Amino acid sequence: MKLQWNQIDWKKAEELVNRLQIRIVKATLEKKWRLVKRLQYLMTNSFYAKALAVKRVATNKGKNTPGIDGAVWKTNEEKVKAILNLECQTYHAKPLRRIYIEKFGKKEKRPLGIPTMQDRAMQALQLLALEPVAETTADRISFGFRKYRSPEDAREYAFSVLCRKDSPQWILEGDIKSCFDKISHQWMMENIPTDKRILKEFMKCGYIEKGQLFPTSEGSPQGGVISPTYANMVLDGLEPMILDVYWRSKVKKTFNVKYNSHKVHVVRFADDFIVTSSDRETLEEIKLMIEDFLLERGLTLSKEKTVITHIDEGFDFLGWNFRKFKGKLIIKPSHKSMCKITRKISSIIKENQTAKQEDLIRKLNEVIIGWADYHHSTCAKKSYSTIDHRTWEMLWRWAKRRHPDKNKRWIADKYWKTHRGRKWTFMSDKNILFLMMDMPIVRKGQMALNKNPFLDKEYFELRSKKHRMYRKKAICSNRAAQINFYAL
Numbered sequence: 001m002k003l004q005w006n007q008i009d010w011k012k013a014e015e016l017v018n019r020l021q022i023r024i025v026k027a028t029l030e031k032k033w034r035l036v037k038r039l040q041y042l043m044t045n046s047f048y049a050k051a052l053a054v055k056r057v058a059t060n061k062g063k064n065t066p067g068i069d070g071a072v073w074k075t076n077e078e079k080v081k082a083i084l085n086l087e088c089q090t091y092h093a094k095p096l097r098r099i100y101i102e103k104f105g106k107k108e109k110r111p112l113g114i115p116t117m118q119d120r121a122m123q124a125l126q127l128l129a130l131e132p133v134a135e136t137t138a139d140r141i142s143f144g145f146r147k148y149r150s151p152e153d154a155r156e157y158a159f160s161v162l163c164r165k166d167s168p169q170w171i172l173e174g175d176i177k178s179c180f181d182k183i184s185h186q187w188m189m190e191n192i193p194t195d196k197r198i199l200k201e202f203m204k205c206g207y208i209e210k211g212q213l214f215p216t217s218e219g220s221p222q223g224g225v226i227s228p229t230y231a232n233m234v235l236d237g238l239e240p241m242i243l244d245v246y247w248r249s250k251v252k253k254t255f256n257v258k259y260n261s262h263k264v265h266v267v268r269f270a271d272d273f274i275v276t277s278s279d280r281e282t283l284e285e286i287k288l289m290i291e292d293f294l295l296e297r298g299l300t301l302s303k304e305k306t307v308i309t310h311i312d313e314g315f316d317f318l319g320w321n322f323r324k325f326k327g328k329l330i331i332k333p334s335h336k337s338m339c340k341i342t343r344k345i346s347s348i349i350k351e352n353q354t355a356k357q358e359d360l361i362r363k364l365n366e367v368i369i370g371w372a373d374y375h376h377s378t379c380a381k382k383s384y385s386t387i388d389h390r391t392w393e394m395l396w397r398w399a400k401r402r403h404p405d406k407n408k409r410w411i412a413d414k415y416w417k418t419h420r421g422r423k424w425t426f427m428s429d430k431n432i433l434f435l436m437m438d439m440p441i442v443r444k445g446q447m448a449l450n451k452n453p454f455l456d457k458e459y460f461e462l463r464s465k466k467h468r469m470y471r472k473k474a475i476c477s478n479r480a481a482q483i484n485f486y487a488l
Contacts, residue, residue: 004080005076005077005080006076010051010052010055012048013051013052014052016046016048017046017048017052017128020042020049021132021454022454022455023039024036024039024040024043024129024132024133025132025133025136025452025454025455026455027039028133036133036193039129040130040133040193043125043128043129044088044126044128044129044195045088047083049128050083050121050125052128053086053124053125053127053128054082054086054121056124056225057073057121058073058079058082058117062114062120065114066097066114066117067094067097067116067119068094068095068097068116068208071116071117071118072117082117082118082121086118086122086125088195091201093115093122094115094116095205095207095208096113096114096115096206096207096208096221097113097114097115097207098111098114098207098208098209098214099111099112099114100112111181111222112223113222113224114223115224119202119205119224120224122198123224123225123226124226126194126195126198126226127225127226127229130192130193130194130229132454133194134229134232134236135452135453135454136452137233137236138232138236139235139236139239139240139268140239140449140450141239141265141266141268141449142232142235142236142268143267143268143269144228144271144272145229145232145270146232148464149447151269151318152444153446153447154267154268154269154318155318155320155331155378156377156444156445157447158267159322159329159331159446160446161265161267162311162322162324163329165327167311167329168263168264168276168277168278168311169278169310169311169312170276170278170279170308170310170311171274171275171276171283171310171311171315171322172275172276172277172286172306172307172308173306173307173309173316174272174274174290174301174306175271175272175301175302175305175306176294176299176300176301176302177299177301178219179231179235179270180221180222180227180231180271181218181222182218182219182298182299182300183220183230183231183234183298183299184218184297184298184299185204185217185218185219187296187297188203188220188230188234191233192230192233202224202226203216203220204216207221218298228270231271235268237293238290238293239266241293242264242266242275242286242289242290243255245289246260246264246282247259247260261278262277262279262282263276264276264286267317269317269318272317272318274315275290280308287301311329312324316334316336319336319337319375320332320334320378321333330379331378331379332375332380332382332383333378333380333383337375341371342390345364345368345387345391345394346394348360348363348364348367349364349395349398353398356428357428357431358428358430360398361427361428361431361432361433364391365431365433365434368387368391368433368434368436369434369439371387371436372439373439376439376441377443378441380439381437381441383436385436385437388435388436388437392424395426399411399414399415412424419432420483420484420485421483422485434486435480438478438479438480438481438485440471440474440475440477442471444467445463445466445467
């Protein structure tokens with residue numbers, strides 16, 4: 001019988017793959033590396049794992065972005081064929097398609113390598129086998145590109161470290177220069193527990209730019225499914241190295257936070273990290289330790305972005321500004337983040353000068369709601385109000401430009417209405433512009449750092465459920481929701 005895409009039991013596939021991943025986690029905890037290798041072999045040769053890998057590639061945001069071969073999987077027949085052709089023994093990676101994306105506030109662009117659909121599927125398959133190991137051996141304070149972890153969790157941990165009166169006052173803001181592009185291939189081959197032949201194929205595939213093939217001798221290309229996990233595994237060990245020096249008793253030779261007299265803590269999200277201390281001199285020592293740690297992996301710190309600051313001066317991390325005002329820690333959207341969203345809203349309005357009002361509202365709402373949702377757990381009400389005002393001013397100019405011969409009253413009556421008691425509502429017959437001020441502020445609790453996403457799945461599901469419940473409660477008490485102004 002010929003295999004049909006719609007006949008695959010996806011629930012069964014996820015159960016079997018998850019069961020095998022749990023076995024890999026347990027073997028990793030017991031440091032049975034030969035067993036880990038055998039289980040990884042079973043995973044990468046499993047039909048259901050291959051099916052899930054193809055499904056992930058064929059349904060994610062980049063499903064319509066082709067590699068150098070121009071192929072995308074749209075039909076069920078193509079997806080089934082991809083499953084059958086996904087063989088590790090005969091696999092050879094094709095070169096990447098090089099594209100560039102803009103960096104905010106910089107002339108230089110960020111290079112991305114776009115693999116083919118087949119290469120992306122193989123990366124997703126290898127990730128199913130590697131991720132359980134990566135999650136088990138990862139630093140407890142690593143929050144970037146990990147299962148059930150987010151920037152909000154990194155922020156909450158940083159808050160718990162810095163919020164008290166006796167908290168550390170000095171912060172080392174760390175940034176690794178061109179992290180993905182400079183990782184040592186030799187170090188990866190020696191230290192990452194995965195299929196070495198496949199890893200070499202990923203690393204040495206090269207990229208094509210303007211019709212010319214360029215080899216790759218270092219780095220893990222940005223744009224691949226598995227690249228963030230590789231980068232995390234390369235940087236794992238940073239926290240233990242630092243804490244081994246500052247959390248260890250010189251007398252008893254034991255390892256505990258109570259011996260942390262210098263108040264040293266580390267928070268890392270991908271290649272961005274901060275280190276705290278009670279004095280500047282300790283951070284200078286730690287900076288030298290980090291430089292040696294990175295040099296071994298072919299990496300260096302960015303001199304421009306790696307600075308030591310006092311908490312009273314404030315610092316930016318993951319789009320938020322952390323600063324103490326009279327001893328009280330306030331976290332709010334950073335100035336850079338506000339500039340980004342303002343520029344984004346401005347570009348949307350300028351690109352839609354002749355568009356229908358309802359289409360403009362729909363495009364603006366996607367951006368506005370996303371930004372407001374990202375900052376909904378911080379002290380963001382003042383920032384929300386500022387962005388709402390800037391948006392109103394830009395929309396007013398947009399409306400006046402469309403009708404140069406009409407007076408202000410006519411323009412206001414055409415585009416702004418009084419809706420459910422609220423004046424100056426930018427709305428059409430079908431859509432209403434979302435105001436950031438209507439987004440409720442709900443704190444997100446700190447997560448338990450010793451939980452494994454494969455062994456403690458219930459904990460993460462319950463945690464997520466609790467936060468959704470708190471948000472729902474806050475939304476229900478919101479005036480805009482109470483009068484059914486729009487669905488939040």
